[in-house]
Amino acid sequence: QSVLTQPPxxxxxxxxxxxxxxSGSSSNIGSKYVYWYQQLPGTAPKLLIYxxxxxxxGVPDRFSGSKSGTSASLAISGLRSEDEADYYxxxxxxxxxxxxxxxxxxxxVL
Amino acid sequence: EVQLVESGGGLVKPGGSLRLSCAASGFTFTNxxxxxxxxxxxxxxxxxxxxxxxxxxxxxxxxxxxKGRFTISRDDSKNTLFLQMNSLKTEDTAMYYCTTDxxxxxxxxxxxxxxxxxxxxx
Numbered sequence: 493q494s495v496l497t498q499p500p501x502x503x504x505x506x507x508x509x510x511x512x513x514x515s516g517s518s519s520n521i522g523s524k525y526v527y528w529y530q531q532l533p534g535t536a537p538k539l540l541i542y543x544x545x546x547x548x549x550g551v552p553d554r555f556s557g558s559k560s561g562t563s564a565s566l567a568i569s570g571l572r573s574e575d576e577a578d579y580y581x582x583x584x585x586x587x588x589x590x591x592x593x594x595x596x597x598x599x600x601v602l
Numbered sequence: 603e604v605q606l607v608e609s610g611g612g613l614v615k616p617g618g619s620l621r622l623s624c625a626a627s628g629f630t631f632t633n634x635x636x637x638x639x640x641x642x643x644x645x646x647x648x649x650x651x652x653x654x655x656x657x658x659x660x661x662x663x664x665x666x667x668x669k670g671r672f673t674i675s676r677d678d679s680k681n682t683l684f685l686q687m688n689s690l691k692t693e694d695t696a697m698y699y700c701t702t703d704x705x706x707x708x709x710x711x712x713x714x715x716x717x718x719x720x721x722x723x724x
Contacts, residue, residue: 529647529712536699537639537647539712549709580647590665591637591649 496520496581496594503600509569512597514581516562520592526564527582528557530575531596537580541566568599576601604628604713606700611718618690622718624683624700629713631681632656634704638674638685640696641717650674650685650698667693690722 497515504510516522528541539548541557544564556567564583568575581594610622624636635658638650651664653674662674673686683700697717704711 531647536714536717537712538714539703539710542703542710542712546710548711578646582647582649588666589663591652593639593647593649596646 495585495588496583496592498579498581498594498597500595501598501600503602504568504571505602506571506573508571509567510571510599511568512566512579512581512599514564514566514594516564516583516592518562519587520562520583520585521559521564522562523586524584526557526559528555528564528566529580529582531578531580533577540579571601573601575599604704604711606702606713606715608698608700608715608718611698611720613721613723614690615724616690616692616722618722619686619688620690620720622685622687622698622700622720624685624715626681626683626700626702629702629704631676632678634702636674636676636683637701638683639699639701639714640694640720641699642693642696645696648696653683687720690720692722694720695722696720 525543529537530540531537540555544559545557554570579597585592605627607625614620635654637652651674653662671689675684699717700715
């Protein structure tokens with residue numbers, strides 16, 4: 493069981509805005525940066541958000557990240573069929589001295 | 603072009619050992635902290651461990667499930683990262699990815715290899 497908790501699934505229709513939550517604790521999200529990854533079937537993960545809310549070059553501004561206290565969220569606006577993927581949050585944990593990944597959220601575009 | 607190419611995966615019996623390699627190119631390997639992440643079939647991502655640069659002490663950190671069994675090392679002269687896996691268990695079956703985050707003044711880019719599959723089974 494992951495220490496970072498994500499909903500196992502989320503869904504939306506094209507054009508909609510969806511959010512995916514990631515809940516942690518003071519030793520990880522509460523004091524460390526949060527990262528978000530997108531993983532398409534059969535491929536390696538791709539970094540979407542770093543340092544809570546920064547987008548790497550090439551990531552559309554439809555993707556945005558936020559953090560408040562010990563929780564973080566990934567928002568996807570203008571949902572597209574190609575956004576259908578698994579999404580993972582990640583953060584360092586000072587208590588474990590290790591990096592944690594959330595359990596992942598499977599996003600379905602209806 | 604940055605490339606990370608893993609190799610060394612395969613089928614091994616429980617209790618056995620395997621050494622994975624990750625050949626890096628397209629960036630200054632000596633300046634990069636490197637990590638291993640694994641993904642069991644149909645499951646989520648799991649961080650395995652990391653190694654810092656020699657200038658940052660070359661120290662390693664490991665996830666609890668692999669601590670004491672796995673060892674991460676690097677050969678900067680060959681731009682290669684290693685993962686020595688001993689006392690393998692069936693639950694170590696997974697795709698193993700080599701990864702690094704390259705940080706510049708304006709952005710961070712995360713690079714991942716294509717992965718190498720490790721199957722632990724009798």
